[in-house]
Amino acid sequence: MQHITVFSSTVGGLLIGLGSAGVLLAQRRVAGVSGIAGGLLAFRSGDMGWRALFLVGLVAGGVAGALLAPNQLSMSGTLSTPWLVASGLLVGFGSRLGGGCTSGHGVCGLGRLSKRSMIATPTFMLTAGVVVFVVRHLLGAH
Amino acid sequence: MLGALLSGLVFGVGLVLSGMTQPAKVIAFLDVTGAWDPSLAFVMAGAIAVYAPVYHLLRKRTVFTALDTHVSEPIDARLVVGAVIFGAGWGLGGFCPGPGFTALGGGAPQAFVFVAAMLAGMCGYRLFQRSRPEQDGAFSIPPPAASVASAAGAQSLAASRNDCA
Secondary structure: OOOOOHHHHHHHHHHHHHHHHHHHHHHOOOOOHHHHHHHHOOOOOOOOHHHHHHHHHHHHHHHHHHHHOHHHHOOOOOOOHHHHHHHHHHHHHHHHHOOOOHHHHHHHHHHOOOHHHHHHHHHHHHHHHHHHHHHHHHOOOO | OHHHHHHHHHHHHHHHHHOOOOHHHHHHHHOOOOOOOOHHHHHHHHHHHHHHHHHHHHHHHOOOHHHOHHHOOOOOHHHHHHHHHHHHHHHHHOOOHHHHHHHHOOOOHHHHHHHHHHHHHHHHHHHHHHHOHHHOHHHOOOOOOOOOOOHHHHHHHHHHHOOOO
16 A cells, blocks of 8 residues: 655656756757667767766666665565566567657656657556556456 | 756656655556555656746747657657557556666666666667668658758757657
């Protein structure tokens, strides 16, 4: 049972928006994490540094979180390794095929009123909801 | 460059604070038929509340061809199928790309497994894309009709088309 965390979730959201806006201002780029990471795998010279640094910043945020509020990084309830591998493969492939993830479509795309993101965001949320229902309730996986 | 690092840090701290780095909380948000935790809706609302005005103000003041990608982007099968595949993975593991990277900072083995598999999936996409160039809508879009698109503009458009959204 999760507690509803309106305040910390809202403040966290504001910071995520600020970080995304920072990428927009500093790099003139859309801060979709899947796009930033996927672009890194293209190994285009001159386009690597800012992507790598952004990802280093993301990890550093996690390090700070682990030191200050380790409960916020609790891995309780995660499925076993084969499930996690499957989930990672799907997230990596799907986010690149669909041109975005929760940040690229869900925050930046909706924020700039992109029609593609208005289609993609409800699509992935609905699919994720159905998968949670099937895996957690019908199959009872833990 | 320093801007990118700082942005990533602020983004990462935001993810930790928001609850997005707890897969159980993400699952609880997606589990509308179970003990539903709507908290993460506030994350999206908060993030858009900051991002949208910055984007629209910036766009009003300057012509950024690279930002106007949505004008010429198609709504096609790739978008929908990609979103379905991504959503399936997100629901399965409770991780999406940003929180995956940030969770690495906590040192949990689950985060390393997820991120490694995610990067493999992204490499898989590159191979998939290379194997069927005739289907490659992502890099064959015509330059925007607006005459502001110089060669450099079109190039940055093509580059940003490779990014999210």
